[in-house]
Amino acid sequence: MAHDHGMPADLTRNQELVLGALNHAPAPLSAYDILDKLRSEGLRAPLQIYRALDKLVERGLAHRLESLNAFVACADAHCHRKGLIAFAICEACGKVDEFADEVIEERLGAWAKDTGFKTERTTMEIRGKCAACLKAAA
Amino acid sequence: MAHDHGMPADLTRNQELVLGALNHAPAPLSAYDILDKLRSEGLRAPLQIYRALDKLVERGLAHRLESLNAFVACADAHCHRKGLIAFAICEACGKVDEFADEVIEERLGAWAKDTGFKTERTTMEIRGKCAACLKAAA
DNA sequence: GCGGCGACGTTATGCTATAACGTATTCAAG
DNA sequence: CTTGAATACGTTATAGCATAACGTCGCCGC
Ligand SMILES: [Zn+2]
Ligand SMILES: [Zn+2]
Ligand SMILES: [Zn+2]
Ligand SMILES: [Zn+2]
Numbered sequence: 001m002a003h004d005h006g007m008p009a010d011l012t013r014n015q016e017l018v019l020g021a022l023n024h025a026p027a028p029l030s031a032y033d034i035l036d037k038l039r040s041e042g043l044r045a046p047l048q049i050y051r052a053l054d055k056l057v058e059r060g061l062a063h064r065l066e067s068l069n070a071f072v073a074c075a076d077a078h079c080h081r082k083g084l085i086a087f088a089i090c091e092a093c094g095k096v097d098e099f100a101d102e103v104i105e106e107r108l109g110a111w112a113k114d115t116g117f118k119t120e121r122t123t124m125e126i127r128g129k130c131a132a133c134l135k136a137a138a
Numbered sequence: 139m140a141h142d143h144g145m146p147a148d149l150t151r152n153q154e155l156v157l158g159a160l161n162h163a164p165a166p167l168s169a170y171d172i173l174d175k176l177r178s179e180g181l182r183a184p185l186q187i188y189r190a191l192d193k194l195v196e197r198g199l200a201h202r203l204e205s206l207n208a209f210v211a212c213a214d215a216h217c218h219r220k221g222l223i224a225f226a227i228c229e230a231c232g233k234v235d236e237f238a239d240e241v242i243e244e245r246l247g248a249w250a251k252d253t254g255f256k257t258e259r260t261t262m263e264i265r266g267k268c269a270a271c272l273k274a275a276a
Numbered sequence: 277g278c279g280g281c282g283a284c285g286t287t288a289t290g291c292t293a294t295a296a297c298g299t300a301t302t303c304a305a306g
Numbered sequence: 307c308t309t310g311a312a313t314a315c316g317t318t319a320t321a322g323c324a325t326a327a328c329g330t331c332g333c334c335g336c
Binding site: 047 | 291292293294295
């Protein structure tokens with residue numbers, strides 16, 4: 001079971017190809033990166049990638065990283081439905097660590113309640129250096 | 139003192155023009171939006187805007203909103219914050235509310251310490267509807 | 277004066293994302 | 307079976323965001 005990333009069975013061919021590309025990448029990919037990886041499979045146009053990405057993101061199988069204009073496969077394909085997600089992105093190796101924090105989520109909820117703001121979506125992205133890269137540089 | 143936004147005196151002409159444009163805008167502006175507003179002042183090329191924006195953002199006089207690819211003037215021109223800044227962006231009217239939360243900041247700091255991640259920059263952007271727009275829609 | 281530095285202006289280019297069109301497939305209602 | 311809605315698809319063209327690479331200018335310390 002070398003590459004079981006828990007890919008759902010009801011994806012279209014394009015969606016499956018795009019998610020596969022993200023799953024095998026060690027770092028986030030831009031839509032055009034993905035396109036380049038999939039030309040050999042017959043994909044030719046950016047829109048084919050963007051349309052697949054839209055569906056994958058909608059379903060929570062992939063995430064868009066706003067500060068990179070790039071995408072990653074969800075790190076937790078089984079239970080990531082609920083709540084705020086934060087991403088820690090290493091500037092050195094590109095690796096992304098996806099995590100959730102209930103305290104932060106609750107705190108944002110309280111702020112929204114106080115100000116009467118209705119939250120629809122939150123993006124939280126931390127840029128820096130991961131432990132491995134820091135260690136390697138030392 | 140109609141438009142005293144606390145603009146520093148040591149800005150270059152281009153930086154002053156760009157910051158002025160941001161200060162007078164009711165909502166975030168893209169670099170190209172800014173360029174269009176400043177053609178009458180003689181600015182012609184995107185790079186003139188981006189260079190000014192780089193400096194302004196570096197000094198904390200303006201902020202980049204990653205999820206919009208746009209920029210806003212700092213809402214707190216007198217004491218540019220040192221810590222984490224969060225932005226709540228209304229999808230209806232475009233208004234941006236800038237705030238800080240020490241609890242969240244501390245929580246992220248704790249996460250970073252636990253995982254050995256060295257944070258360099260954090261972006262936090264909430265999309266939704268502001269209280270005024272919700273009220274107007276009701 | 278000279279050399280380093282930082283801002284500037286211009287042209288060209290590259291990367292990211294969507295508009296607009298038509299076609300193919302599926303599926304359920306009539 | 308036919309029809310029509312819904313959805314995915316493919317293609318071309320275009321829009322929107324950002325930087326590379328070059329040379330110039332003015333300032334300031336030496
Ligand atoms: Zn996820
Ligand atoms: Zn790393
Ligand atoms: Zn600010
Ligand atoms: Zn609003």
